[in-house]
Amino acid sequence: MTKIELGTIIPRWEWRTFGEDFGKAEDAIKAHECTRVLESSEIYFLSRNSDQNLKIRDDLIDIKNLKEVNGDSLEQWVPIMKASFPLGNEEISEVLANIKVSHDVGENVSLNLEKFISEIIDPNPDLKAVGIFKKRFGYIIKEAVVELADLTIDGESIRTTAVEHADPELVISIVKELGLYGQENVNYIQAMKRIVNF
Secondary structure (H helix, E strand, C coil): CCECCCCCCCEEEEEEEEEECHHHHHHHHHHHCCEEEEEEEEEEEEEEEEEEEEEEEECCEEEEEEEEEECCCEEEEEEEEEEEEEEHHHHHHHHHHCCCCCCCCCCCCCCCCHHHHHHHCCCCCCCEEEEEEEEEEEEEEECEEEEEEEEEECCCCCCCCCCCECCHHHHHHHHCCCCCEEEEECHHHHHHHHHHCC
Protein backbone atom coordinates (compact mmCIF):
# COMPACT_ATOMS: atom_id res chain seq x y z
CA MET A 1 0.00 0.00 0.00
CA THR A 2 1.12 3.57 -0.57
CA LYS A 3 -0.02 6.49 1.52
CA ILE A 4 0.10 9.55 -0.71
CA GLU A 5 1.67 12.79 0.49
CA LEU A 6 -1.02 15.47 0.33
CA GLY A 7 1.39 18.43 0.23
CA THR A 8 0.21 21.95 0.98
CA ILE A 9 -3.53 21.98 1.65
CA ILE A 10 -5.66 25.09 1.23
CA PRO A 11 -9.06 24.26 2.74
CA ARG A 12 -11.96 25.24 0.51
CA TRP A 13 -15.45 26.30 1.45
CA GLU A 14 -18.23 24.57 -0.44
CA TRP A 15 -21.88 25.22 -1.20
CA ARG A 16 -23.75 22.43 -3.01
CA THR A 17 -27.31 21.49 -3.78
CA PHE A 18 -29.07 18.69 -5.66
CA GLY A 19 -32.06 18.62 -8.01
CA GLU A 20 -33.23 18.05 -11.55
CA ASP A 21 -32.99 21.58 -12.97
CA PHE A 22 -31.42 24.77 -11.66
CA GLY A 23 -33.31 27.16 -13.95
CA LYS A 24 -31.85 30.61 -14.51
CA ALA A 25 -28.87 29.78 -12.30
CA GLU A 26 -27.86 27.05 -14.71
CA ASP A 27 -28.18 29.40 -17.67
CA ALA A 28 -26.00 31.94 -15.83
CA ILE A 29 -23.35 29.32 -15.13
CA LYS A 30 -23.34 28.07 -18.72
CA ALA A 31 -22.85 31.64 -19.97
CA HIS A 32 -19.23 31.18 -18.80
CA GLU A 33 -16.67 29.02 -20.57
CA CYS A 34 -16.63 25.39 -19.50
CA THR A 35 -13.02 24.75 -18.51
CA ARG A 36 -13.19 21.01 -17.91
CA VAL A 37 -15.38 17.95 -18.35
CA LEU A 38 -14.59 14.97 -16.14
CA GLU A 39 -16.20 11.53 -15.96
CA SER A 40 -15.60 9.13 -13.09
CA SER A 41 -17.03 6.03 -11.48
CA GLU A 42 -16.62 6.16 -7.72
CA ILE A 43 -17.61 4.30 -4.56
CA TYR A 44 -18.67 6.17 -1.44
CA PHE A 45 -18.75 4.54 1.97
CA LEU A 46 -21.65 5.69 4.13
CA SER A 47 -21.69 5.35 7.90
CA ARG A 48 -24.65 5.71 10.24
CA ASN A 49 -22.20 7.11 12.81
CA SER A 50 -20.43 9.73 10.70
CA ASP A 51 -20.89 12.18 7.81
CA GLN A 52 -17.20 12.31 6.89
CA ASN A 53 -16.47 11.99 3.18
CA LEU A 54 -14.87 8.64 2.36
CA LYS A 55 -14.68 7.49 -1.25
CA ILE A 56 -12.78 5.55 -3.88
CA ARG A 57 -11.73 7.48 -6.97
CA ASP A 58 -9.06 6.48 -9.49
CA ASP A 59 -8.28 3.38 -7.38
CA LEU A 60 -7.38 5.57 -4.39
CA ILE A 61 -9.17 5.74 -1.06
CA ASP A 62 -9.78 9.39 -0.20
CA ILE A 63 -10.90 10.84 3.14
CA LYS A 64 -12.10 14.41 3.66
CA ASN A 65 -13.20 15.75 7.02
CA LEU A 66 -15.76 18.46 7.63
CA LYS A 67 -13.79 21.05 9.58
CA GLU A 68 -16.31 23.85 9.99
CA VAL A 69 -19.76 25.15 9.03
CA ASN A 70 -20.15 28.94 8.97
CA GLY A 71 -23.16 31.22 9.47
CA ASP A 72 -24.15 30.91 5.81
CA SER A 73 -24.14 27.08 6.12
CA LEU A 74 -21.04 26.84 3.93
CA GLU A 75 -18.94 23.78 4.69
CA GLN A 76 -15.15 23.71 4.89
CA TRP A 77 -13.78 20.30 3.90
CA VAL A 78 -10.17 19.28 4.48
CA PRO A 79 -8.44 16.29 2.80
CA ILE A 80 -6.70 14.15 5.42
CA MET A 81 -5.71 10.95 3.62
CA LYS A 82 -5.21 9.38 0.23
CA ALA A 83 -3.87 5.86 -0.14
CA SER A 84 -3.66 3.16 -2.78
CA PHE A 85 -4.69 -0.45 -2.37
CA PRO A 86 -3.95 -2.83 -0.79
CA LEU A 87 -4.55 -1.13 2.58
CA GLY A 88 -2.49 -2.05 5.62
CA ASN A 89 -3.27 -1.82 9.32
CA GLU A 90 -2.47 1.89 9.63
CA GLU A 91 -4.69 2.96 6.73
CA ILE A 92 -7.57 0.68 7.75
CA SER A 93 -7.42 1.95 11.33
CA GLU A 94 -7.56 5.55 10.07
CA VAL A 95 -10.55 4.77 7.87
CA LEU A 96 -12.41 3.09 10.74
CA ALA A 97 -11.68 5.98 13.08
CA ASN A 98 -13.19 8.45 10.60
CA ILE A 99 -16.36 6.48 9.96
CA LYS A 100 -16.63 5.76 13.70
CA VAL A 101 -16.93 1.99 13.67
CA SER A 102 -14.92 -0.66 15.46
CA HIS A 103 -13.46 -3.72 13.77
CA ASP A 104 -10.80 -6.19 14.83
CA VAL A 105 -8.31 -5.57 12.04
CA GLY A 106 -5.74 -8.11 13.16
CA GLU A 107 -2.02 -7.98 12.47
CA ASN A 108 -0.13 -7.55 9.20
CA VAL A 109 -3.35 -7.12 7.25
CA SER A 110 -3.32 -6.27 3.56
CA LEU A 111 -6.71 -5.75 1.90
CA ASN A 112 -7.46 -5.01 -1.72
CA LEU A 113 -10.64 -3.08 -2.55
CA GLU A 114 -12.78 -6.20 -2.99
CA LYS A 115 -11.72 -7.63 0.38
CA PHE A 116 -12.03 -4.25 2.10
CA ILE A 117 -15.68 -4.10 1.02
CA SER A 118 -16.49 -7.78 1.64
CA GLU A 119 -14.69 -8.09 5.00
CA ILE A 120 -15.21 -4.66 6.59
CA ILE A 121 -18.03 -2.75 4.88
CA ASP A 122 -20.63 -5.38 3.91
CA PRO A 123 -20.79 -7.30 7.23
CA ASN A 124 -21.41 -4.12 9.24
CA PRO A 125 -25.05 -2.90 9.27
CA ASP A 126 -23.81 0.63 10.10
CA LEU A 127 -21.85 0.83 6.82
CA LYS A 128 -22.85 0.84 3.17
CA ALA A 129 -20.91 1.02 -0.10
CA VAL A 130 -22.68 3.06 -2.79
CA GLY A 131 -21.62 3.34 -6.41
CA ILE A 132 -21.86 6.66 -8.23
CA PHE A 133 -21.12 7.80 -11.77
CA LYS A 134 -20.32 11.49 -12.25
CA LYS A 135 -20.08 13.64 -15.34
CA ARG A 136 -18.83 17.00 -14.08
CA PHE A 137 -18.69 20.29 -15.96
CA GLY A 138 -16.39 22.89 -14.41
CA TYR A 139 -16.51 26.67 -14.76
CA ILE A 140 -14.54 29.53 -13.23
CA ILE A 141 -16.58 32.51 -11.99
CA LYS A 142 -14.61 35.27 -10.25
CA GLU A 143 -11.84 32.77 -9.42
CA ALA A 144 -14.26 30.33 -7.75
CA VAL A 145 -14.83 26.84 -9.12
CA VAL A 146 -18.46 26.36 -10.12
CA GLU A 147 -19.70 22.94 -11.10
CA LEU A 148 -22.68 21.35 -12.79
CA ALA A 149 -22.79 17.57 -12.74
CA ASP A 150 -24.98 14.73 -13.95
CA LEU A 151 -24.99 11.85 -11.47
CA THR A 152 -26.19 8.28 -11.26
CA ILE A 153 -26.31 7.20 -7.61
CA ASP A 154 -27.18 3.57 -6.96
CA GLY A 155 -29.04 3.55 -10.28
CA GLU A 156 -30.94 6.81 -9.68
CA SER A 157 -30.27 9.90 -11.81
CA ILE A 158 -29.93 13.31 -10.19
CA ARG A 159 -27.98 16.51 -10.77
CA THR A 160 -25.89 18.79 -8.58
CA THR A 161 -24.36 22.23 -8.71
CA ALA A 162 -21.66 23.60 -6.44
CA VAL A 163 -19.49 26.65 -5.74
CA GLU A 164 -16.05 26.24 -4.11
CA HIS A 165 -13.25 28.59 -3.05
CA ALA A 166 -10.94 29.26 -0.11
CA ASP A 167 -12.78 32.56 0.56
CA PRO A 168 -16.26 31.91 2.00
CA GLU A 169 -17.42 35.46 1.24
CA LEU A 170 -16.67 34.93 -2.44
CA VAL A 171 -18.55 31.63 -2.41
CA ILE A 172 -21.70 33.03 -0.85
CA SER A 173 -21.65 36.13 -3.07
CA ILE A 174 -21.64 33.93 -6.19
CA VAL A 175 -24.39 31.72 -4.77
CA LYS A 176 -26.49 34.88 -4.29
CA GLU A 177 -25.65 36.25 -7.76
CA LEU A 178 -26.74 32.96 -9.32
CA GLY A 179 -30.06 33.14 -7.47
CA LEU A 180 -29.38 29.95 -5.53
CA TYR A 181 -29.26 31.50 -2.06
CA GLY A 182 -31.95 30.04 0.17
CA GLN A 183 -31.78 26.57 -1.36
CA GLU A 184 -30.55 23.86 0.98
CA ASN A 185 -26.80 23.34 1.11
CA VAL A 186 -26.39 19.55 0.99
CA ASN A 187 -23.10 17.67 0.75
CA TYR A 188 -22.60 14.41 -1.13
CA ILE A 189 -22.80 12.19 1.96
CA GLN A 190 -26.09 13.70 3.16
CA ALA A 191 -27.59 13.50 -0.34
CA MET A 192 -26.55 9.90 -0.86
CA LYS A 193 -27.94 8.82 2.51
CA ARG A 194 -31.30 10.27 1.51
CA ILE A 195 -31.27 8.67 -1.94
CA VAL A 196 -30.45 5.16 -0.70
CA ASN A 197 -32.57 5.54 2.48
CA PHE A 198 -29.63 4.94 4.77
